[in-house]
Amino acid sequence: MSERIYTAGLVVIGDEILSGRTHDRNIAQVASWLQVQGIRLAEVRVVPDVIERIVEAVDALRTANDYLFTTGGIGPTHDDITVDAIAAALGVPVVIHPQARAILERYYADKGGLTEGRLRMARVPEGAELIPNRMSGAPGIAIGNIRMMAGVPHIAAQMLDSLTGTLEGGAPLLSETVGGYIPESEVAVLLREVEKAHENCQIGSYPFFREGRVGANFVIRSTDADALQSCLHTLCEGLGELGFDFTPGGI
């Protein structure tokens, strides 16, 4: 198993997210999916439907990471320009993918046929492959380390499902959680000291307010199973010494 941690960037494309009209749900689903693949989501950028802005974000994140995912902007309308932006970033022309065209022809055969708008969804940067999509006709697009997905969350989910297990990943990130009705401000020093004492571990603190009481879950993350268990042990010991009740697995 490789020790290297693979990373991914995500570019969310769409004026509708930046205007507040649509609440993004792709960041969370891409993040959760990557976590399970053993790939760490390193950064997300949300950019408008402006080709230069998409190119800039795509270039920054595709070179800084092992993978780059995009959501949005691959539909049939004139404001769907993700394919053009990726082609520009890679310096390749946009072409009609024959298999994508065939898929769309079949899908729209009894729905009025392939209009000019619909044919746009067969456009890909030259050299790209398709990401199957069982929900609607239009496929996602894979080229190099880039994976372009739909903006509609349940279609993006289908495309992620098609990609499961296809990416070379790093060591899975392991985690342990412990939680309790513990005000995080009373254990801030403990958390910092425990994290400092366990080099390969990261401790996140997630406060909550339930039934009139404050509390927090503490999540330790590491790719090293032994370090993780040692860190968990030290943290639980520390919480006990401070007189707090805690629940393994979190509450």
Add this chain to the structure above:
Amino acid sequence: MSERIYTAGLVVIGDEILSGRTHDRNIAQVASWLQVQGIRLAEVRVVPDVIERIVEAVDALRTANDYLFTTGGIGPTHDDITVDAIAAALGVPVVIHPQARAILERYYADKGGLTEGRLRMARVPEGAELIPNRMSGAPGIAIGNIRMMAGVPHIAAQMLDSLTGTLEGGAPLLSETVGGYIPESEVAVLLREVEKAHENCQIGSYPFFREGRVGANFVIRSTDADALQSCLHTLCEGLGELGFDFTPGGI
């Protein structure tokens, strides 16, 4: 009224968003709030709890925009490093804000007093002012064109509320919506042509699938009220000519 469009960037800080554990709700609420202020959200970046990564994102977006908002990383624990990152980006030291300290002392007077962790929440970049927060003791922080807010969405909402009307904004962005059970692929050409014919207008297309039928809402945005109405008129005419029923205001 100024013709200039004011823009803002948003940096969302938190490993918990990138790991998929927490679903971000601040992007949508900051976006909607800015829209009402007449300020356009130009870009969002989600970055991990790593000081260099926060500094990089903050520097990129504070110089490219009129305003920069941040959410997350201003709590009591060791992984709350937003203040340190902003101070580093601005080249100023971190100091204890006397008024913030007084607020926290009052707030925690009957809750065990001001611990080392809690006092962290009074730390600000030198020269900063406070953003009031009625929900919990800890205030947000304003310095230059930067506004630092809590990561917990209902506390961030309180801070946004405190900021309402305090920012110099541009012309309010106006919008008109028209929608119908119209497959967007059948009007893609119309949308592009109408947008092209109305220079100061932008048309977004937002497809949906309801009760077994596809449809879409088309949102025209402009800071120019006359251009907006003219664009709306042309779009409705075009939809009618294609034989579609449509509903003003969207469905």
